[in-house]
Amino acid sequence: MAGKFTSSTQAIPSVGDVPRHIAIIMDGNGRWAKKRFLPRVAGHKRGVETVRAMVKACISRGVEYLTLFAFSSENWRRPAEEVSFLMKLFIGALQGEIGKLHANGVRLKVVGDLSAFEPRLVALIREGEAKTANNSRLTLTIAANYGGRWDILQAMNQLALAHPENAGCYGEADLAPHLAMAYAPEPDLFIRTGGEQRISNFLLWQLAYSEFHFTATLWPDFDATALDVAVASYRTRERRFGRTSEQVFAVSPAPTLVIPAVDEDA
Ligand code: IPE
Ligand code: IPE
Numbered sequence: 001m002a003g004k005f006t007s008s009t010q011a012i013p014s015v016g017d018v019p020r021h022i023a024i025i026m027d028g029n030g031r032w033a034k035k036r037f038l039p040r041v042a043g044h045k046r047g048v049e050t051v052r053a054m055v056k057a058c059i060s061r062g063v064e065y066l067t068l069f070a071f072s073s074e075n076w077r078r079p080a081e082e083v084s085f086l087m088k089l090f091i092g093a094l095q096g097e098i099g100k101l102h103a104n105g106v107r108l109k110v111v112g113d114l115s116a117f118e119p120r121l122v123a124l125i126r127e128g129e130a131k132t133a134n135n136s137r138l139t140l141t142i143a144a145n146y147g148g149r150w151d152i153l154q155a156m157n158q159l160a161l162a163h164p165e166n167a168g169c170y171g172e173a174d175l176a177p178h179l180a181m182a183y184a185p186e187p188d189l190f191i192r193t194g195g196e197q198r199i200s201n202f203l204l205w206q207l208a209y210s211e212f213h214f215t216a217t218l219w220p221d222f223d224a225t226a227l228d229v230a231v232a233s234y235r236t237r238e239r240r241f242g243r244t245s246e247q248v249f250a251v252s253p254a255p256t257l258v259i260p261a262v263d264e265d266a
């Protein structure tokens with residue numbers, strides 16, 4: 001596939017010990033609060049602290065991309081008060097955190113259909129993205145009003161408008177650059193907290209060959225140790241990308257000395 005990153009279906013991506021990109025469905029805030037006889041929104045508030053801790057943990061572990069599902073395209077179905085609290089929380093977090101993210105070399109990205117958000121929130125998002133655009137220590141992506149189906153469709157529509165003459169012949173390499181997260185490699189590790197084992201319309205395209213880790217730990221209780229458990233599990237996986245185990249072993253033997261080729265005609 002053309003572009004900066006290897007598509008897992010077009011070529012075999014290189015695999016390291018530390019996942020280069022971790023994508024997380026931060027679930028279980030409501031249940032965390034309910035267990036403590038608190039309103040659901042108290043769980044969301046606490047969840048922001050876990051986000052802070054995860055950014056720190058990912059930086060110190062050398063993870064390059066952290067993607068967090070904050071609000072799905074289906075979360076509008078929740079009670080209006082909860083939705084409006086989440087929006088306020090998002091605004092507050094942006095106002096309070098951008099400076100710190102920037103100081104720590106974090107590049108912020110927000111993906112999703114922002115047209116549904118109030119202009120003040122969109123302006124804050126754009127400001128935060130612009131301010132941190134040149135940072136390279138960690139790319140933190142917040143998926144807000146994001147849906148995997150929305151993403152594939154918006155990419156398809158952009159492509160169809162750009163190249164109507166090729167309709168019927170589009171390939172993966174034509175579509176991929178239009179996806180919302182074209183600036184990042186595909187996630188190596190997908191984590192969902194809160195006990196559910198489903199994708200809930202998160203990164204449908206990009207999770208094609210990601211390793212999945214589900215934990216019952218509720219998001220406000222998730223911490224660096226829990227992250228290390230997920231990464232340890234990831235390290236035990238054999239990422240075959242369609243090949244056999246023997247093939248995987250054959251292409252990744254212990255490091256060997258590279259002997260320069262001899263020019264036979266010399
Ligand atoms: C995840 O926690 C946060 C958002 C979806 C915004 P939930 O609010 O879904 O928590 P549970 O699943 O009800 O416990
Ligand atoms: C997924 O969690 C979305 C986010 C974490 C933002 P949900 O709590 O909305 O998912 P379902 O409804 O249980 O599938």
Ligand code: MG
Nearest residue numbers: 027028029194
């Ligand atoms: Mg939930």
